[in-house]
Amino acid sequence: MNVTGLAGRPGFMARNAVARSAVGPRSSLPVPRVSPFSTSTSLSCVNHKPGSANPSDSETNRPGSLADKYSAGLRQNKDWAANTARDHPDLFPTLATGQQPQILWLGCSDSRCPETSMLGLQPGDVFVHRNIANILHPGDLSSGAVIEYAVKHLRVKHVVVCGHTSCGGVAAAMGNKELGILDPWLLPLRQVRERNLPLLQSLSPEEAALKLVELNVREGLSVVTQKSAVLNAIQERGLQVHGLIYDVGSGVLRELDIQETEESLRARLVAFKTDN
Amino acid sequence: MHRYLRQSLDNIFKKNREWVSTKTSGDPGFFDKLAAGQSPDYLYIGCSDSRVPANEIMGLEAGEVFVHRNIANLVPNVDLNVMSVINYAVRHLHVKHIIVCGHYNCGGVKAAMTSADLGLLNPWLRNIRDVYRLHERELDSIPEEDKRYNRLIELNVIESCRNVIKTAAVQQSYEKNQYPIVHGFVFDLRDGLLRDLEVDFEAMLQDVKKIYCLSPSAKK
16 A cells, blocks of 8 residues: 555645635634634644655645645635525534534444435534444443443434444454454454354354344443443433444445343343433 | 334435445545555544544545554553554554644543542543643643643644654664655644644654664664
8 A cells, every 4th residue: 555645635735725614713602612722724734754765745735836735716606605604504603502413323343334424414413432443341331431421411312333244353353363452452352352252153144244233232232321421321311222223335324123121121220220 | 122122224225325336436446555555644533523524524535544542642652552553654554654643621631630530531631641741830820711722633633653663663663664654644623724833843853763763673
């Protein structure tokens, strides 16, 4: 693979400039307004010279070509801003009041799974945590803080756990190669693999990997719905949880049937719900 | 209540299909290429804030950027979650650039500047208080609270960059391949623009290595 500088990507920064009006002037809800920082914007991130091993860099990082892309981006931005304001007249005024996302997205870091794009949604719509193989560890502070903030403070209406086809983390957990620091992270996947070993071994490798993707989503939902903040929100204001699988080969989302029996729901509430 | 929530989700599947149509009408092979695998050049570590969607703010397509987002774009040294992401992105995907992206008006940073007890969020946000302590003199010298808040957001990005550089994966890959390069960005919600904090990667790497060097050959 060729090494390509950030600025060498076609219109990297320029495309950002095009996106400027998508996130027009506004302040955050839980945060008081702050005065503008600086209007000066550095468009170059070519302050690093990775070295002669990357011959493409000297070609692609020329400031001149970047400036041209930037000018083009600024021109396109005017059209884009007008189109967006016409198609979504409420977007900018709504965002100006702060962040009120309806959806918490717990998905995979995989570059092929851009949540806001694939949902056809806009900035301000989806609060996001993405990690390796969308794994939810019960004691993980990172995802725990995200879920706590989204459910209790932002009061999202939907929590989505989304897995996807061709997941590298799932493939790794279906194999037996030592991977250093990734091993403890992938451990929950191996636990699911162990619990479902006869089923997984009865399937072709492709079918087994896809099955583990699905089982991992169900496991993630189980961890999410063991959190008291989530259980309280389900009971008190109808918070919904969803399990999705994204097909990277078609772009289509599929919803899993995650109906729970009354009995298991009651057991969950008894075992995990706490009051303050 | 329930009917309203249901409608909201149906809308998402409709929009998902519209997105698929848009992509395939522009490039019929768009998803076939993605099905073949991912080889993103970028790892993006940013905030979970809904107003800062990674692909949109950088104008990047599906397949172009590997993404980790958490509260306040932190890279805590002992967080297995982010460390696994960095490890996978560098050692298995061979990303060329790692972007740590903060944003002004960050609720997490604001919370860390107040005296509130936020329960489960406390230990996570304490990392930001540590950033304040590391830069206490500079921050305390800024009289205006708004400007101090903005500067803490920038310093938090810079310290996250430093923590990325502390990893064995980044140090060893850079020594061998001259990549990845670590960058610090701040996104401004008011104009949608990304600002490069111009982290001097090589200088920061040398600085970090004095204590945190994990690449054996450098000790020769």
